[in-house]
Amino acid sequence: MAIFVDENTKVIYQGLTGSQGRYYGLLNRDYGTQVVGGTNPKKAGTDVDGIPVFASVAEAVAETGANASCIFIPAAGVKAAVMEAAEGGVEFIVCITEGVPAHDEAWFFNKLRRDFPNVRLLGPNCPGIISPGKCNIGITAGHIAKEAEPGAINVGIVSRSGTLTYQALYELKLQGIGVTTCVGIGGDPVPGTSFIDCLQAFEADPDTHAIMMIGEIGGSAEEEAAEFIRSSVTKPLSAYIAGQTAPAGKKMGHAGAIVSGGKGTAAAKMEALTAAGVRVGANPTEAGELMVEIVKELSA
Amino acid sequence: MDLFEYQGKQFFASFGIPVSPGGVADTVDEAVAAAEAAGYPVVVKAQVMVGGRGKAGGVKLANDADEVRLHAGNILGLDIKGHIVKRLWIEHASDIAEEYYASFTLDRSAKKHLGMLSAEGGVEIEQVAVDNPDAIAKIWIDPVDGLTDAQAREWVAAAKLNPDAVEGAVAILKQLYTAYTDGDADLAEINPLILKPSGEVHALDAKVTLDNNASYRHDWAEYEATQERDSREQAAHEADLQYVGLDGYVGIIANGAGLAMSTLDVVNQVGGSPANFLDVGGGADADKFVKALTIIDNDPLVKSIFINIFGGITRGEEVANGIITALGQIDISSPIVIRLDGTNAEEGRAILEPHLGDKLRMEPTMLDAARTVVELAKA
Numbered sequence: 001m002a003i004f005v006d007e008n009t010k011v012i013y014q015g016l017t018g019s020q021g022r023y024y025g026l027l028n029r030d031y032g033t034q035v036v037g038g039t040n041p042k043k044a045g046t047d048v049d050g051i052p053v054f055a056s057v058a059e060a061v062a063e064t065g066a067n068a069s070c071i072f073i074p075a076a077g078v079k080a081a082v083m084e085a086a087e088g089g090v091e092f093i094v095c096i097t098e099g100v101p102a103h104d105e106a107w108f109f110n111k112l113r114r115d116f117p118n119v120r121l122l123g124p125n126c127p128g129i130i131s132p133g134k135c136n137i138g139i140t141a142g143h144i145a146k147e148a149e150p151g152a153i154n155v156g157i158v159s160r161s162g163t164l165t166y167q168a169l170y171e172l173k174l175q176g177i178g179v180t181t182c183v184g185i186g187g188d189p190v191p192g193t194s195f196i197d198c199l200q201a202f203e204a205d206p207d208t209h210a211i212m213m214i215g216e217i218g219g220s221a222e223e224e225a226a227e228f229i230r231s232s233v234t235k236p237l238s239a240y241i242a243g244q245t246a247p248a249g250k251k252m253g254h255a256g257a258i259v260s261g262g263k264g265t266a267a268a269k270m271e272a273l274t275a276a277g278v279r280v281g282a283n284p285t286e287a288g289e290l291m292v293e294i295v296k297e298l299s300a
Numbered sequence: 301m302d303l304f305e306y307q308g309k310q311f312f313a314s315f316g317i318p319v320s321p322g323g324v325a326d327t328v329d330e331a332v333a334a335a336e337a338a339g340y341p342v343v344v345k346a347q348v349m350v351g352g353r354g355k356a357g358g359v360k361l362a363n364d365a366d367e368v369r370l371h372a373g374n375i376l377g378l379d380i381k382g383h384i385v386k387r388l389w390i391e392h393a394s395d396i397a398e399e400y401y402a403s404f405t406l407d408r409s410a411k412k413h414l415g416m417l418s419a420e421g422g423v424e425i426e427q428v429a430v431d432n433p434d435a436i437a438k439i440w441i442d443p444v445d446g447l448t449d450a451q452a453r454e455w456v457a458a459a460k461l462n463p464d465a466v467e468g469a470v471a472i473l474k475q476l477y478t479a480y481t482d483g484d485a486d487l488a489e490i491n492p493l494i495l496k497p498s499g500e501v502h503a504l505d506a507k508v509t510l511d512n513n514a515s516y517r518h519d520w521a522e523y524e525a526t527q528e529r530d531s532r533e534q535a536a537h538e539a540d541l542q543y544v545g546l547d548g549y550v551g552i553i554a555n556g557a558g559l560a561m562s563t564l565d566v567v568n569q570v571g572g573s574p575a576n577f578l579d580v581g582g583g584a585d586a587d588k589f590v591k592a593l594t595i596i597d598n599d600p601l602v603k604s605i606f607i608n609i610f611g612g613i614t615r616g617e618e619v620a621n622g623i624i625t626a627l628g629q630i631d632i633s634s635p636i637v638i639r640l641d642g643t644n645a646e647e648g649r650a651i652l653e654p655h656l657g658d659k660l661r662m663e664p665t666m667l668d669a670a671r672t673v674v675e676l677a678k679a
Contacts, residue, residue, distance in 0.1 A: 027613070076516055101484055101514035102406060107443040109411055114444060139582075141612040141643050161558020166612045170642055187557065189408050216558060219408045242561040245568040246577070247546065266565075283566050285666060 002131030002148070002181040003156065003201035003208070004092060004120065005068065009135045012037040012057065012066040012090070014073055014081050016048050021072035024096070024139050025051065028070075031142040033135045036064040039084075057088025068092040070128070070137050075099040078124060082108045086116040094137045095123035095192070105190040112192070121192025127162040127184035130169075138184070145169040148178035153298045154207055155291060157182040158198035159214035160191075160221070161242055164284055168212055171288035177295050180208045187216060195225035203233050210236045210294045212287065213278070217243035218264045226272035236294045237278040240287035241266040301510045304347045306389040307523055308506025312490075315479035317472055318502045322391025331372035332365050334390035340364060341393040344371040348383040349528065356380040361393055383528075394504060398462055399492035401425045401436075402473060403507075404480040413441040413480070417459040417473070422492035447477040461495075468501025469493070484514030532576070532599055539591040541578060548573025549677050551596035551605040551634065553589070555580050555614070563608045566666050572674030575602045584618035589626035597632045603677035605636045606669060616640055616648025624655055635676045637661045639669035 011028070015021035016038025026049055029035040037052050037060040044055035054060035057069060069085040071078060071093065078100045085093045105124060112119055122129055128138010133147030144166055148154035155177055159165040165184050172179060183198045185191045195213065202208045211233070215222040222241060229237065244266035270280045279294065281287030303311060309319040322342070323334030335342040346358030353359050358380050360371035368390070378385045399422030407414035418436045420428050428435050437459035441447050452470045461469055472493065480488040489507040496502060510520060529537060536543030542557065546564075550572045554560035557579045564574045576596060580588050596602055609619050620640065627636075635658065640648045652662055661676075663669035 024613075075513065099513045101517075102486060102511050103443065103481055103484055103514070106406060106411065106413065110442050110444045114442075139613060144612065144643060159558075161556065161561075163554070163556025163559035163610050163612065164562060165558075166642060167559070167610050170610075189406055190411050214558070216561065221408075224409065240562075242558045242565065244565045245574070246561055246564060282569060283666065284562055 001205050001207040002134055003198070003205050004122075004181065004183065005129055005135040005137060006131050007134040009068050009092070010034045010036045010064060010066045011068045011070055011137055012039060012054075012060045012064065014039050014057065014069055014071045014085065016040065016051065016072070017043050017053060018072055022048055024072065025070070028136050028138070031136040032133070033137060036066050057084050057090065061089040066090060068094070068137065071095040071097055073097060075101070079104040079108055082121065083111065086112055086119045091119055093119065093121045093192070094126070094128050095121065096126065096128060096138055097123070098125040100124040100188065102189050105188060109190045109192060122183065123186045123188070123192055125188040126186030126191070127165060129181065129183050131181040132179050140169075140182070140184070141166065144173060145182060146173040146176070146178045148180045148207055150207075152178055153209045153295045154178045154180045155210050155212055155295065156180050156198070156202040156205065156208040157212045157214070158195055158202070159184050160187050160216045161214055164214050164240070164242060167284050168214060168288060171285065172291065175292050177292070180205060189219070195221050196228045199225060199228055199233050203235060208235065209298055210291065212291050213237055213239040214284070214287070215239065215241045215269055217241065217246055217266050217269070220264060222269040223272045226276040226278070229273070229278060230276040236298070238281060238287050238290035238294060239273050239278045240281045240284050241269045301512050301520070301523060301527060302349050303506070303508040303510065303523055304349065304387070304526065305345065305506055306347055307526070308508040309503070311483060311508050312479060312503055312506050315475050315483065317475045317479065318500070319506070320391040320394055320502070320504070322389055325372065325388045325390055326386065328369050328372045328376070331388055331390055332368050335362065335365065335368045338390055338392040342368065342390050343393050344368060344375060345389045345391070346375050346378060346380060346385040347387040347389050348380050348385055350381045350383050353380060358385060394494060394502060395497050396494045397497045398465065398495040400461060400465070400469070400495070401491045402476060402493045403487065403489035403491070404477055405487045407440065410440055413443060415439040415441060415447070415455065415473070415477070417455060419459055419461050425491055441477070443481070446481070447474060449474070464499050465495040465501050468495070468499070472501055472503070484511045484518060485509060486511050532595055535595045535598070536578070539595065541580065541588070541592055541595070543595065544577040546574050546576050547601065548575045549601050549603040550673055551575050551599065551602040552608070553578050553580055553592050553596065553605065554608040555582060555610065559608060559610055563606060563666070566670040567606065567674060570667070570670045570674050572670065572677060575599055582612070582614055584614050584622035586622045586625035586629070589623055590629050593626060593632055594630055597634055602634050604673045605632070605634050606673040607636060607638045608666060608669065609638070609640050611640070611642035611644060611648065613643070616642060616644040616646070617651055620648035620651035624651065627655070627660070632659070635659050635661065637663060637669050637673040637676065639663050639666055
C-alpha cells in the first residue's frame, strides 16, 4: 500500500502546455504515473505528446475520470488554479509552484477546508509526492527511490525540503530499504498538507513500518508533529532538522525557514522530537543511519 | 521586505489610516523644511530598521528650527546598533492621552490571521506578552471571512481600551486589516496606536513587512530601492541567487535550500564557520556557477569553498560539466571542495577527476567534504 497516491491515481496537469509542466508531466508519465490529461483553455483539443489537453479541470475530470491534479502554473494564477481543481472534482491537488503570496495560501487553505473538506492539497512550493513503483507526481527523480516490497520492512518519508528528501530516498535505496510513499510538504508558511496529516496516514498504512521525517527551522510544525507522535504514532521514527546553525532572523531560501525570537529553532524542534521518542540525527546522513538501525531492529 | 517607518506610514496612509503629517529628510536643511511644513512642535526620528531608536538618541522633540538643526545634525550619521542613520522622518508632534498596541500577522499554527490589541502599548510589547499575557486581546480571523464589524467591536471591548477610543480603534483596525491583506503584508503593526486628548485615534509608528512573493501585483519599486544589503548580498540579488551573507570563512554553494542549510550545519559540526548560505537551485547552468563562485570568491573573509550537489532530475554529469565550464571562465583564488552525489554521481565524478588537484578536491560524503574544506580554510 501507499498513502495518498498509488497505481490507481489518474492525474491531470494544470499547465501541461508550459515548459515545466510538459517536462515533468512527461517524466512522470515515463515513470508509470497515469497522466491522463492537461488543461489550458486556449489549447483545448490539442495534445502534448499524446496527452489530451482540455479547457478546464471539470472537463478533464468528466472525460478521463482523473482524481488528482498537479499544478505547474505561475504563482499569480495558483489561487484560481487550486479552486478550479477543487471545483472540478479532483480529490488530491499537488501544487509545485513556488513564490505564491502567503495571503493567497492562507485564503485557499481555509476555503478548501470549509467548502471542500475531502480535497487534499499538497504544497504549494513542494517537490510533490512519490509512491515508488506506483505513482510519481511532481519533480522528484523517480529512479532514486526504491519500491516498497511485501514482506520487507518499508519506510514512509515526510519532508519540508526538496533536495534533502532526494538524499533520504537515495540513502535508503543504497541500503536496500524500500519506501511506501515519500511526501514533500514544502517549506511555505501555510502548507496544504502538514507533517501530522502524513504521520496519521503512515500510521494507518499497514505496509509502512517506520517513518523518516525531515524538518526545517521556522514555525512550529515539527513541535506540533512531536506532540502528535507522542499521543498517536506507534511506529518508530528517525528525523533530521535542517538549519541548526542558521542565524536568527535570516531567511534561508524557503519562506518557512526563518527563526524569530528564539521560536522555531532547530534545538527546540530536535528536543521536542527526541522527547517524543524520535531518533534525531545531527545531519541527514546520521538520520539515514538511524533509520537503517530501526529497520534492522524491526527485521530481527 | 521590511519597510522603514516613513514608508510604513505612507503605506498605512494609502489605506486611509490616520498618521501624522510629516516629511523625509536626508540633510539638516531638508529637515528644517520638513518641520516648517509639518508645523511645530515636531519629532525628529531616525529611519533605521532596528528597535530601540529612542534609547539610542535617535528620536527627539524640536520646538523650532534651531532645535531641528541641532537634533537632525546629531542624529544623521548616528550609529544605532550597527545601523548608520542616513534618513530622518520629521512629523508634527502629537498630544498623547493613551498608548495602545495593534498588529496583524499570520498564525502559521492556526493557519488563520492573528490580530493582537493591547491597552498597554508604547512600551516593550514582548515584555507585556511575557509579564501580563492577559493584557493582549487576540483574535483569529478566517481569511475567507475577513474581519467583520461585530468581531472588531468585540475585540476592542476585550482589550479594554478607553471608551473614548472605541469608535476610532474599530475604524483603524478594520483599515489596518485591509492594509495587511490587500497590501500583502506579512506583518502590519502600530506601536503605539494613540488616543489623543481630542478623542482621535492615530498611528504614531508603523512597522510593516511585505511579502516579496506578492511584489508582482504591487508597485514596490520605491521600497525595493531602499533595501539595506551588504555588497555581497546586493551582487547576489542582482544575479537572482538565493544568498544570505554570514560572517565565517567557508563559502557554501548547494543545490536546494534544505541542502544548503544542512551544509551550514555540517560545516559547523566539524568546527568550521560558514561565510554564507547560497542555493543555486536546480539545473546545471555554468553561468549560475560562475556568478555564485564569483560572489563567494570576492568575499575577503572566504578561505575555502564547499560545493555540495545532490543530483535529482539534473544528472551528476550535467552538474560536473557546468562546474568545469564555470571554472574555465573565471579564476577562483580559494581552494574548492566538491561533494557530488545522487543521480549519475559516478559519471559526474569521472568528469571532475582529471581536473582535481590542490585547487579542486572531491570527497565522497558531506562530512568528509566538510572536514576537508575546514582544514583547507585553516591551513
